[in-house]
Amino acid sequence: MAITLDLAQRADTTNSVPASVVPTMVAAPEKPTLVGLDRAGLAEAMAGIGIPERQRKMRAQQLWHWLYVRGASDFGQMTNIAKDLRATLDEHFSIARPEIVSEQISVDGTRKWLFRFPPRGAGRPVEIETVYIPEEGRGTLCVSSQVGCTLTCTFCHTGTQKMVRNLTSEEILSQVLLARDRLGDFPDAATPQGAIVPSEGRLVTNVVMMGMGEPLYNFDNVKQALLIASDGEGLSLSKRRITLSTSGVVPEIARTGDEIGCMLAISLHAVRDDLRDVLVPINKKWPIKDLLDACRRYPGLSNAKRITFEYVMLKGVNDSDADARELVRLLAGIPAKINLIPFNPWPGSEYECSDWERIEHFADIVNRAGYASPIRTPRGRDIFAACGQLKSASERMRKKDRDALEGAA
Ligand code: SAH
Ligand code: SF4
Numbered sequence: 411m412a413i414t415l416d417l418a419q420r421a422d423t424t425n426s427v428p429a430s431v432v433p434t435m436v437a438a439p440e441k442p443t444l445v446g447l448d449r450a451g452l453a454e455a456m457a458g459i460g461i462p463e464r465q466r467k468m469r470a471q472q473l474w475h476w477l478y479v480r481g482a483s484d485f486g487q488m489t490n491i492a493k494d495l496r497a498t499l500d501e502h503f504s505i506a507r508p509e510i511v512s513e514q515i516s517v518d519g520t521r522k523w524l525f526r527f528p529p530r531g532a533g534r535p536v537e538i539e540t541v542y543i544p545e546e547g548r549g550t551l552c553v554s555s556q557v558g559c560t561l562t563c564t565f566c567h568t569g570t571q572k573m574v575r576n577l578t579s580e581e582i583l584s585q586v587l588l589a590r591d592r593l594g595d596f597p598d599a600a601t602p603q604g605a606i607v608p609s610e611g612r613l614v615t616n617v618v619m620m621g622m623g624e625p626l627y628n629f630d631n632v633k634q635a636l637l638i639a640s641d642g643e644g645l646s647l648s649k650r651r652i653t654l655s656t657s658g659v660v661p662e663i664a665r666t667g668d669e670i671g672c673m674l675a676i677s678l679h680a681v682r683d684d685l686r687d688v689l690v691p692i693n694k695k696w697p698i699k700d701l702l703d704a705c706r707r708y709p710g711l712s713n714a715k716r717i718t719f720e721y722v723m724l725k726g727v728n729d730s731d732a733d734a735r736e737l738v739r740l741l742a743g744i745p746a747k748i749n750l751i752p753f754n755p756w757p758g759s760e761y762e763c764s765d766w767e768r769i770e771h772f773a774d775i776v777n778r779a780g781y782a783s784p785i786r787t788p789r790g791r792d793i794f795a796a797c798g799q800l801k802s803a804s805e806r807m808r809k810k811d812r813d814a815l816e817g818a819a
Contacts, residue, residue: 626656
């Protein structure tokens with residue numbers, strides 16, 4: 411059974427975190443945000459409110475520390491900044507967290523949040539999902555990059571939902587900040603010195619850009635958010651523990667290595683172009699050969715820094731022994747890990763997950779060729795938190811609510 415907490419319930423649940431780390435629950439007002447700006451952006455914002463030039467860098471540094479080391483979401487917490495200046499900052503800017511619409515906790519400890527971000531310009535508020543997966547010795551946060559997706563991979567539920575918009579760097583980063591709030595993962599906030607806590611002491615140790623959306627179609631915002639998340643004087647997530655997953659936007663792959671420097675995962679899913687054209691239609695633009703050439707040239711690629719190839723197991727579609735052998739042949743010479751993902755079904759999907767023995771047999775062939783090929787255990791299935799299911803559950807839930815309301819009217 412899954413646990414769903416709405417805001418009213420949260421106060422008396424045993425799964426709640428201490429009140430001191432519960433973020434401000436009001437939706438961020440429409441003042442410009444400081445969250446998601448790099449240091450130069452913060453200094454520029456300070457210039458905008460008349461901070462003298464000689465002080466800007468220092469103020470930017472102070473803000474950086476409060477936002478990303480201490481996890482502050484209210485200027486009032488910034489005790490080493492004079493009260494008057496705090497008031498001025500508050501008048502002009504926001505650092506409030508987005509609204510948490512719901513928090514669900516699976517029997518296996520996986521958590522899924524539905525966050526609501528205020529409108530951008532003339533747009534409407536948007537909702538996105540973020541998932542936290544605790545494992546032995548690490549905790550992985552699955553972050554979204556877009557609301558919906560422009561691509562239409564036939565096995566992915568996000569692909570059936572219309573693309574609403576790119577997330578801003580603030581919205582991408584806020585998913586990390588909110589998860590750390592809710593998990594009580596800003597432990598340093600309690601110490602007056604605000605010392606940077608080493609990442610081993612944290613609950614969110616890894617970030618994967620595997621939520622909703624294609625991160626490489628929102629390159630600049632994803633880059634800015636990930637560079638802030640990996641900054642050693644802030645959230646300090648190691649770049650080796652940040653993985654960006656792409657369906658294969660070939661022209662942006664080299665930039666990902668050069669400019670972000672994170673780990674790369676490729677949603678391969680098929681070993682022949684005719685099949686990949688159907689499963690991952692971006693393949694028609696950049697076919698397997700172009701994709702793998704870009705992988706061979708990935709900056710920083712080595713045996714210690716391998717590319718992960720994701721392969722969703724679809725019964726009778728891509729799961730034969732011949733497919734496994736061809737996979738091994740295609741990846742020859744690329745330092746790679748192969749991640750076999752049991753297909754997560756969704757209502758109306760036309761695929762089935764391969765049988766377990768088939769997946770194991772496929773994995774054996776890949777293993778014998780010398781590749782580590784973990785089979786990804788589906789997590790949080792009871793709360794629809796698995797790959798490719800994001801947002802769909804909340805959309806379904808809302809439709810159910812709507813139907814109930816219509817029935818009652
Ligand atoms: N758009 C990016 C990242 C988000 S999808 C990409 O496609 O890589 C994250 C991973 O989940 C991808 O490998 C995707 O192919 C996989 N996925 C999507 N739907 C799935 C489903 N129903 N079952 C299992 N994996 C799925
Ligand atoms: Fe978009 Fe990735 Fe889903 Fe394809 S698998 S539709 S690229 S989110």
